[in-house]
Amino acid sequence: MSSLNRVFLMGNLTRDPELRYTPSNIGVVTFGLAVNSIVGRDSDGNRKTEVLFVDITAFGKQAEAIAQYCKKGTPLFVEGRLRLRTWEDKDGNKHSKHEIILSAFQFIGGTNNQKDDIKLSEDDEDVPF
Template sequence: MANLNKIMLIGNLTRDPELRYTPAGLGIATFGIAVNTPVGKDEQGNRKTETLFVDVVAFGRQAETIAEYLKKGSLIYLEGRLRYRTWEDANGLKRSKHEIVLNNFQFLSLKAKDETAEDISMPAPDEDEDIPF
């Protein structure tokens, strides 16, 4: 029987990406995303959502691009695979977590929420002008 390990998510970054490099020069970016899922309504009729927090790791040029263009709050679509990682912390305790290893992504917002786009206004047409159609 075949196996499949593929994750597709859309979410907002929960922190700025952290970029570091291996001794061989390979870029590694780590960041987290929050994914909101509607789960119905409460007693007052307000929508309820469930938020899932996921850690993501990207490698190579993808890592560098993400670190350069995305910030906390940026919206991203990502595809990857789920990985279970274990390690021993500084106190000697065994730790573990699931994370997504990024395969593909798309920016869904290029500006952070605190940045504003320039207002471009077009002059209003004169009322006396004839419309050419």
């Protein structure tokens, strides 16, 4: 049986993107995205929303473009795959969290509006981790 791991999200950056480079000079950016979902109405008839906070990692030219053109509050449409990251802290406690590894994105709204998606090139498929 085939599997599918594809995520599409649209939301606003929760913090400024953090750009760094690998020893082989590949850009890596991390940022948070807040995604609002309507989950019903309260007893007064007002819409209730739920906010999901998602960590996203991008590589290569995409990482550099996001770092250059985005900041906290920027609306963004992202496409990627879900990954579970696990680690152990200095006290020996195990932690894990889900994050999105970006494969494409699109600027939405504002002055950064662009019409085309920025997609991975063949070279960007081999993410360094």
